[in-house]
Amino acid sequence: DVKVTQSSRYLVKRTGEKVFLECVQDMDHENMFWYRQDPGLGLRLIYFSYDVKMKEKGDIPEGYSVSREKKERFSLILESASTNQTSMYLCASSIQGYEQYFGPGTRLTVT
Amino acid sequence: AQKVTQAQTEISVVEKEDVTLDCVYETRDTTYYLFWYKQPPSGELVFLIRRNSFDEQNEISGRYSWNFQKSTSSFNFTITASQVVDSAVYFCALSDNRDDKIIFGKGTRLHILP
Numbered sequence: 001d002v003k004v005t006q007s008s009r010y011l012v013k014r015t016g017e018k019v020f021l022e023c024v025q026d027m028d029h030e031n032m033f034w035y036r037q038d039p040g041l042g043l044r045l046i047y048f049s050y051d052v053k054m055k056e057k058g059d060i061p062e063g064y065s066v067s068r069e070k071k072e073r074f075s076l077i078l079e080s081a082s083t084n085q086t087s088m089y090l091c092a093s094s095i096q097g098y099e100q101y102f103g104p105g106t107r108l109t110v111t
Numbered sequence: 112a113q114k115v116t117q118a119q120t121e122i123s124v125v126e127k128e129d130v131t132l133d134c135v136y137e138t139r140d141t142t143y144y145l146f147w148y149k150q151p152p153s154g155e156l157v158f159l160i161r162r163n164s165f166d167e168q169n170e171i172s173g174r175y176s177w178n179f180q181k182s183t184s185s186f187n188f189t190i191t192a193s194q195v196v197d198s199a200v201y202f203c204a205l206s207d208n209r210d211d212k213i214i215f216g217k218g219t220r221l222h223i224l225p
Contacts, residue, residue: 031211042217043202050211058212088154094211099146102156 003027004103006091012109019078021106023091029101031094032074034058034066036087037105043090049074050096081110113138115205115216123222124193132188132219134203140164142208145179145186150200150218162186190221198223 007022023032033048035058045058047066055066063085067075074093078085086109092100114137124130136145147159160170162179170177174191190197203216 033212040217043215045212048212090156092156096211097144097208098211099144099158099161100211100213101158102148105154107154 004091004093004101006089006103006106008106009104010107010109012111013078013081014111015082017078017081017110019081019108019110021076021078021089021091021108023074023076023093023103024072025074025093025101026072027093027095027101028071029093030071030096031100032068033092033094033100034064034074034076035090035092036060036085037090038087046076081108083110086110113140113143113205113207113214115203115214117201117203117216117219119219120217121220121222123224125224126195127192129189129191130193130221130223132190132201132203132221134186134188134216136184136186136203136205138205138207140207140209144206144208146204146206146213147177147186147188148202148204148215150202152199156202159188193223195223195225197221 004025034046035043049055049068065077089106091103094100116135143164145162148156176189178187200218200220202218204213206213
């Protein structure tokens with residue numbers, strides 16, 4: 001079974017803090033993705049990566065950065081957290097041309 | 112531009128009833144993929160099915176079935192004899208052949224009442 005894990009299920013941070021969300025997959029997938037999910041807005045793609053050290057902006061990259069130093073790990077970074085980044089963050093991975101598999105999500109609250 | 116529309120925001124049915132979730136998509140590509148995902152209250156999106164644009168055969172998996180009709184750009188999902196455990200948000204999604212990004216619909220929240 002494909003397994004995608006995320007470092008935390010729940011996270012509470014203060015405005016201005018630097019936040020790291022980690023995602024690890026164990027199936028040697030080339031592609032990894034970060035989404036945020038908000039009520040009424042559905043899933044929105046923040047960043048994705050096709051390979052180690054490669055990254056592509058998604059639909060809403062502002063305020064975020066990513067890092068992919070190893071194939072299995074894709075990190076989402078909030079350089080200076082703001083309250084409008086309070087959301088559910090979902091990580092996914094896939095083989096090229098196939099479905100994405102998702103992690104359990106991290107519910108981030110920025111106060 | 113690609114688009115996925117799930118017109119039903121929320122549906123409630125009584126247990127054991129059949130229910131169909133609608134999905135209409137837009138794409139200019141001739142090669143594309145369609146997906147359904149389930150998001151139970153725990154929050155994790157669970158992959159249900161992937162269909163490519165050249166395979167219009169309907170699919171059945173237990174109580175779940177999918178009807179893909181290119182003529183109407185629809186990929187509908189039916190749950191037969193619904194159960195309370197089917198209560199979740201269901202997402203229809205679309206991907207083209209150029210990259211592996213997926214466009215999700217807004218989801219349909221399904222309530223199965225005991």
